[in-house]
Amino acid sequence: MEQIWQQLRLFQPDGWPLDIVSAGFVQQVNLEDGLLTISLLWPLASNDWQQQLQAEIEPRLLALPKVQRIGWQVRQEIAALARATAVPGIPGIRNVIAVASAKGGVGKSTVAVNLALALSRQGARVGLLDADIYGPSIPTMLGLQTARPESPDGKHMRPVPASGLATLSIGYLVPAEESVVWRGPMASKALGQLLHETLWGDLDYLIVDMPPGTGDIQLTMAQQIPTTAVVMVTTPQDVALIDVRKGISMLEKVNIPVLGIVENMSVHVCSQCGHEEPLFGCGGGAALADEFNIPLLASLPLHINVRRSMDEGQPVVASAPLSDLASGYHRLARQVAVRLYFSGKTIPATIFTAPA
Numbered sequence: 001m002e003q004i005w006q007q008l009r010l011f012q013p014d015g016w017p018l019d020i021v022s023a024g025f026v027q028q029v030n031l032e033d034g035l036l037t038i039s040l041l042w043p044l045a046s047n048d049w050q051q052q053l054q055a056e057i058e059p060r061l062l063a064l065p066k067v068q069r070i071g072w073q074v075r076q077e078i079a080a081l082a083r084a085t086a087v088p089g090i091p092g093i094r095n096v097i098a099v100a101s102a103k104g105g106v107g108k109s110t111v112a113v114n115l116a117l118a119l120s121r122q123g124a125r126v127g128l129l130d131a132d133i134y135g136p137s138i139p140t141m142l143g144l145q146t147a148r149p150e151s152p153d154g155k156h157m158r159p160v161p162a163s164g165l166a167t168l169s170i171g172y173l174v175p176a177e178e179s180v181v182w183r184g185p186m187a188s189k190a191l192g193q194l195l196h197e198t199l200w201g202d203l204d205y206l207i208v209d210m211p212p213g214t215g216d217i218q219l220t221m222a223q224q225i226p227t228t229a230v231v232m233v234t235t236p237q238d239v240a241l242i243d244v245r246k247g248i249s250m251l252e253k254v255n256i257p258v259l260g261i262v263e264n265m266s267v268h269v270c271s272q273c274g275h276e277e278p279l280f281g282c283g284g285g286a287a288l289a290d291e292f293n294i295p296l297l298a299s300l301p302l303h304i305n306v307r308r309s310m311d312e313g314q315p316v317v318a319s320a321p322l323s324d325l326a327s328g329y330h331r332l333a334r335q336v337a338v339r340l341y342f343s344g345k346t347i348p349a350t351i352f353t354a355p356a
């Protein structure tokens with residue numbers, strides 16, 4: 001038996017602080033008549049790792065004496081993690097990940113949409129809330145410009161389904177010209193309604209696309225959301241990084257933890273020849289991550305197909321899930337899932353019950 005545990009302990013993918021046994025994911029191991037049964041409980045979005053584990057470890061286990069066959073018993077039950085702030089949680093929602101940026105136009109919504117889709121492909125139940133009240137772009141990015149959420153009781157909204165996600169955006173409810181002139185209290189009220197008057201159901205992760213910037217409105221809104229952690233998106237330019245520093249300090253002051261940084265548009269990849277050029281400079285995200293001791297979760301390239309796919313309402317993770325461009329978002333989703341799980345304390349999950 002010890003040899004079996006030894007082999008399992010070798011599994012510690014990139015970004016994991018512990019191996020799979022020390023992390024407590026292996027619940028039971030049993031060897032009987034040549035059949036080795038391994039029971040696993042995954043508390044984080046893990047489809048890729050399940051495959052990787054089997055591909056890497058199975059041949060080694062089969063090489064051990066007396067092991068003839070392997071039976072995997074796998075359960076994925078994503079843990080709810082403690083929130084850093086005292087804002088009460090939303091029934092049924094286990095983890096809220098806010099995607100923020102200190103500046104507009106750095107690709108925050110693009111990252112939010114593709115991150116949500118990538119987490120869903122890892123087997124998680126995922127929602128996407130467009131809280132970018134002043135520039136809701138998620139309906140366009142999902143090809144849902146004419147969608148309207150239904151209301152079963154005249155009080156609550158049902159999220160609009162899109163490629164397996166439960167989505168909601170102010171853009172489904174009011175024309176863009178209207179919300180863009182809202183003052184802070186209006187924007188906060190609208191966010192409160194989107195969060196609390198929606199029948200989200202049971203979700204493992206709710207991704208919230210925040211309005212860009214580090215002003216009072218953004219801060220009030222960030223404090224209003226029962227955030228588990230924030231993912232900060234930036235481009236590698238110095239001017240963008242100066243603002244990100246402000247954003248991180250602002251969130252730290254109100255005790256909202258920054259899970260990591262995503263450097264978007266890090267290199268330009270030519271769609272004709274594949275040549276790579278760092279249009280906005282390079283290494284900025286990594287330097288910032290070092291400075292604040294926060295992980296750099298991903299560096300995503302600037303590529304015309306990302307822009308095109310978003311304009312067409314066909315995000316790459318949904319329309320070309322096996323492409324190189326999508327693989328960057330899959331890597332990001334794995335890093336978000338693992339760092340979130342290992343950075344927090346597990347709390348009991350609440351179950352969603354529909355209002356009477």
Ligand SMILES: Nc1ncnc2c1ncn2[C@@H]1O[C@H](COP(=O)(O)OP(=O)(O)OP(=O)(O)O)[C@@H](O)[C@H]1O
Nearest residue numbers: 104105106107108109110212301302303306307310
């Ligand atoms: N990696 C990328 N490669 C190419 N184009 C990109 C990339 N990321 C984002 N874009 C494009 O850049 C534009 C801005 O992106 P997006 O709307 O996601 O940014 P944002 O930070 O959410 O903006 P806002 O401040 O308006 O909310 C969009 O046209 C989008 O398609």
